[in-house]
Amino acid sequence: MAGREVFFEDVNVGDNMPEFVTDPLAELQFVVYAGASGDFNPLHTVHAYGEKAGFGGVIGHGMLSMALTGRGVTNWVGHKALKKFGVNFRSVTLPKDVITVKGAVTKKYSEGGENCIDIDVIAENQRGEKVIVGNATAALPSK
Amino acid sequence: MVDKNMVGKEYPESTFDVEKGKIREFANAIGDKSPVFYNERAAKDEGFEGLALPPTFPTVFAMFGGTMLKVIADLKINMAKMLHGGQEYEYIKPVKPGDTVTGKTKIGNIFEKSGKGGTMEFIVLETTYTNQNGEKVLVDTSTLIQTS
Known part of the structure; x- marks a missing residue:
């Protein structure tokens, strides 16, 4: 994100990451993601499988939810900053879901010559259900 | 089990x-x-x-590289009752187009937890990736859950 770089000096523990809201998810996106990622579990692409599994149709890939969460993080810290990114999957996504990614800085420290922050992140759907709970460590540039 | x-x-x-x-x-x-x-x-x-590379691009290494499906078959995990419980990446060195990454997977842990829906088994897979120069570039920790 050239032009609005986040500097270590400007971030403090307790700061919130800017909220990131996705476009509504779509069945076609699950098909495109299946091909791109190589995860061809039919639960994500074949309606009958999703119905049989009790979801009423296809569900989104957990790793797509993680990818969307990652977009929220890299939109803020940039594309070179991530040192660690980990999530737990809490609930499935459905077509038309809109995911909101939120985060807060929990730690600020210098380690191995790098200026790092730890961020707690959550992704939730439009019903306020947590889809993902996770955390990231980013090394930020210094002024 | x-x-x-x-x-x-x-x-x-x-x-x-x-x-x-x-x-x-x-x-x-x-x-x-x-x-x-x-x-x-x-x-x-x-x-x-x-x-x-997007931060979750390494899932492509796992899915198209093929280790994940081999491990699932080897552990006799029932795919229909398998959940992806968690995923973590540690980024050690940049990976760029033209690189060839080699992943080595080992089973890090297997443990059980009891919950509302019965006993769940957690299987933690640790994959370390190196590049064509032998440099360690990434550690992928995947947690699979086998539900009862």
């Missing part, structure tokens, strides 16, 4: 060639329009040697 004696088992290496087209396809699939994933000049302007 997954055999707990499998903890520590290592699987044969798998390799994946990192290509520009796959990076663009993946970035498009996750809806990320950032130029660093599509345009080499934009990536170089931000200090990358080639196109940047």
